[in-house]
Amino acid sequence: MPDLYAVIGNPIAHSKSPEIHARFAQEAGQVMQYTRLLAPLDSFATTVQKFIEEGAKGANVTVPFKLDAYALATILTDRAEAAGAVNTLKFDGDTILGDNTDGIGLVTDIVRNAGVGLTGKRILLLGAGGAARGALLPLLQTQPSQLVLANRTLAKAEDLAQQIALNFPNEARITTCEFADLQDQFDIVINATSASLQADVPPIPPHVFGVSTLAYDMMYGQQPTVFMQFASAHGASVRDGLGMLVEQAAEAFFVWRGVRPQTADVYAALRAQL
Numbered sequence: 001m002p003d004l005y006a007v008i009g010n011p012i013a014h015s016k017s018p019e020i021h022a023r024f025a026q027e028a029g030q031v032m033q034y035t036r037l038l039a040p041l042d043s044f045a046t047t048v049q050k051f052i053e054e055g056a057k058g059a060n061v062t063v064p065f066k067l068d069a070y071a072l073a074t075i076l077t078d079r080a081e082a083a084g085a086v087n088t089l090k091f092d093g094d095t096i097l098g099d100n101t102d103g104i105g106l107v108t109d110i111v112r113n114a115g116v117g118l119t120g121k122r123i124l125l126l127g128a129g130g131a132a133r134g135a136l137l138p139l140l141q142t143q144p145s146q147l148v149l150a151n152r153t154l155a156k157a158e159d160l161a162q163q164i165a166l167n168f169p170n171e172a173r174i175t176t177c178e179f180a181d182l183q184d185q186f187d188i189v190i191n192a193t194s195a196s197l198q199a200d201v202p203p204i205p206p207h208v209f210g211v212s213t214l215a216y217d218m219m220y221g222q223q224p225t226v227f228m229q230f231a232s233a234h235g236a237s238v239r240d241g242l243g244m245l246v247e248q249a250a251e252a253f254f255v256w257r258g259v260r261p262q263t264a265d266v267y268a269a270l271r272a273q274l
């Protein structure tokens, strides 16, 4: 019987995770079964418990259960603690390890796939929702010269920065500001708002972009997003979040299997399907 994994969410039919992990398993020569699991909105913990009883070794967790998974885990990694959310569970006896691989997926896609180093760079992160929160600690750990967090609701950005400073006092500080108060140009501008979903661009001044800026939108799709179009019109290079999706999955695969899968072919296959 192959080791059993699933992606748990509600809804779940749209998830690309089974395809991604099936390709990883084939490429890495790992024997495993990975399915979709629809959990009722009020029964996440029961669904996970039943899955563990069936012999499951781990799971990915998606909308709307990342906070439930955080609450259910008996051990949390630092990056899950910093994110306040869990997207990867690993089951081992009575232990449920909760991890969050979204932020490291973003960093890997920028550094390795896009070939853009983050150490010593000025980074602007837009948004203070779940995706931004997951990205903060992995971004700080690359040791940028500056990390500015800007959000439509400033208080949410300030709360996030304060929590990271309290829980991870050895990391560098995050600066917060309103979109309209952004004065400088940045090396990397990451859009972690959900504005692109409504074909909207956060109201940031165009001078944050320059010809050496990488503008990264966590959203992905067939066309460049409106944020990518805006950044491109002001000289920046652009990249969407498809690579982040693939790399967060690769990191989860590594957490479970101890093997790091190649991601280039999976990325190309998903890109061709868009």
Ligand code: NDP
Residues within 6 Å of the ligand: 102, 126, 127, 128, 129, 130, 131, 132, 151, 152, 153, 156, 192, 193, 194, 195, 196, 197, 198, 200, 201, 202, 203, 218, 219, 220, 241, 242, 244, 245, 246, 248
């Ligand atoms: P949340 O709902 O948790 O957060 C939304 C954020 O967007 C908030 O900061 C909100 O600001 C801001 N926002 C929403 N609309 C606007 C707008 N019109 N103008 C400016 N700011 C706006 O969403 P998530 O953090 O979960 O997701 C954010 C994005 O990241 C989505 O596009 C999602 O698809 C993408 N994502 C991609 C992943 C990948 O693997 N590529 C993984 C995870 C997410 P406020 O606080 O003021 O409400």
